[in-house]
Amino acid sequence: MPKQDPTDRTSGYLKKNLETMPHQKRVEYLNQKLRGIVQYAYKNSVAFRNKLDSVSLKPKDIQTVQDLEKIPITKKADLIELQKKNPPFGGFEGVPITEIRRIFISPGPIYEPGENDYNDLGWAQGMYAAGFRAGDIAINTFSYHMVPFALQMVDNSLHMIGCITIPTGVGNTEQQVNILKNLKVNAFCGTPSFLLSIAEKAEEMGLDLRKDLCLRVGFVAAEMLPESLRSKLEEKFGMTIRQSYGTADVRCLGYECIRKNGMHIPDDKIVEIVDPETGKPLGPGRMGEVVATTFNKVYPLIRFGTGDLSILTETPCPCGRTSPRLIKIMGRVDQATKVKGLFIHPGQVDEVVLKHPQIEKCQVVVTRRAEKDEMTFRIELKEEAPQPEKLKEEIEKSIRDVTKIRGEARFVPKGTIREGAKKIEDQRTWE
Ligand SMILES: [Zn+2]
Incomplete structure (x- = not known):
């Protein structure tokens, strides 16, 4: 030693x-x-x-x-x-x-x-x-x-x-x-x-x-x-x-x-981050399912899907360890919704909300128009914003930073989002 x-x-x-x-x-x-x-x-x-x-x-x-x-x-x-x-x-x-x-x-x-x-x-x-x-x-x-x-x-x-x-x-x-x-x-x-x-x-x-x-x-x-x-x-x-x-x-x-x-x-x-639908590995920075392979001869699980969502990074860590890192665990695969080819998770909605103390309640609605997904953050504010346009821009920037997807922040009157509503509501219909 x-x-x-x-x-x-x-x-x-x-x-x-x-x-x-x-x-x-x-x-x-x-x-x-x-x-x-x-x-x-x-x-x-x-x-x-x-x-x-x-x-x-x-x-x-x-x-x-x-x-x-x-x-x-x-x-x-x-x-x-x-x-x-x-x-x-x-x-x-x-x-x-x-x-x-x-x-x-x-x-x-x-x-x-x-x-x-x-x-x-x-x-x-x-x-x-x-x-x-x-x-x-x-x-x-x-x-x-x-x-x-x-x-x-x-x-x-x-x-x-x-x-x-x-x-x-x-x-x-x-x-x-x-x-x-x-x-x-x-x-x-x-x-x-x-x-x-x-x-x-x-x-x-x-x-x-x-x-x-x-x-x-x-x-x-x-x-x-x-x-x-x-x-x-x-x-x-x-x-x-x-x-x-x-x-x-x-x-x-x-x-x-x-x-x-x-x-x-x-x-x-070996840890891969994969698209939970296709099993294809995703590059660093993309959220997907954590899939693991062990070298344990007693129980050699190879490509075991954990059901957890995370994001991988390969940027160097100042501690000197060179292994890639999981940024954090974002939640479970079965709670995630795919929007514009990327998965979004209720945990990410919370993350956006946390960045803006003005937000009282928030719900994400996913719709489809002209063959394209649209993501709207419906937001109830604690009190009316003095500069709503500015706040809207700031929240939309947070949405982009957190989810890597462009989304609209739309302020709605108090009481619009009902109690117990799903955090991400998928209103898309597929024929
Ligand atoms: Zn480190």
Whole structure:
């Protein structure tokens, strides 16, 4: 292990040679890993072999990441269906069942195999990038029951860095506060909302969060992390909080570094952003579905559709890591609407609204005129704007910035948008 200043939580890498690979080297590295897992999975995973056979492909047809688009995407619903027919893992496993140590159960139900020697890098890279260091005492408040996250992934990842884990799981907030205090815990793993509960409980118990507790770093996942909540928690505890993203099936797919600049894709995954309708990869800057390929031989999921929407960026990150990043998770595919060839999502509507405090209510209406899509933001203002034309222009600029589509901002009288109205109403008809 490289010598590291134990007090420096803001620089360094868990796996420097991987994390700082130059672009061309990364491309070659991923292509080589991809060829390896495709060959392995074709030989050892019934479900993957069936999938390739169904489109008359052989492993030799998949040489580079660009070839991936030939392979049909496996959706969560497909996984559930195939697991029902062929329990527990639907033939997706790449080793004999006797070599599996645990069977985890996620909502669906979906079963996930747990291997003996967990070596998936992503979450550990995320913790390291968030400032976790060897010797840290970390409380793991994710649920240890049924689902694989706390036990299989977080626990093992903390161990990979050299942290000491306290496996508390969820709940028992008062006891958790006492553990934080008595054991001088300096690292937190859990959901942002649970960290907030801990803060509130500790304050109720009369503790000074900065003086009586020692939390320095936090690794959060499994929930959206609004910036307002992050800064509130960071301020309260005097700690740094970074988030990661992934799924129970394919594990970590993105982690924030100290620069808080989107989520770096771990080096042992391939993440594509694709058009959810066609499965075709989209370039950086376009919103689409997150589709993941892992190199995990125990459970080699290749082109797994997460159902989550995100945008990819390849602009360099000042932290020195060279992997592309997911800008953020925008929401679920099934809530998105395609307009002028691009997907827009309720989360983006909220983002536009947030930029303009004058807006009381907003609804997007998508219509079609002369064979063209039109997008209108119907807006109720809190009070009449002194310069409506100027505000209209500003909002239309925000719409363009956020959605990458031209849309009209139209002010409507209060009460026009009914309670419980859909945030995006698609009024297009197709004959
Ligand atoms: Zn970075």
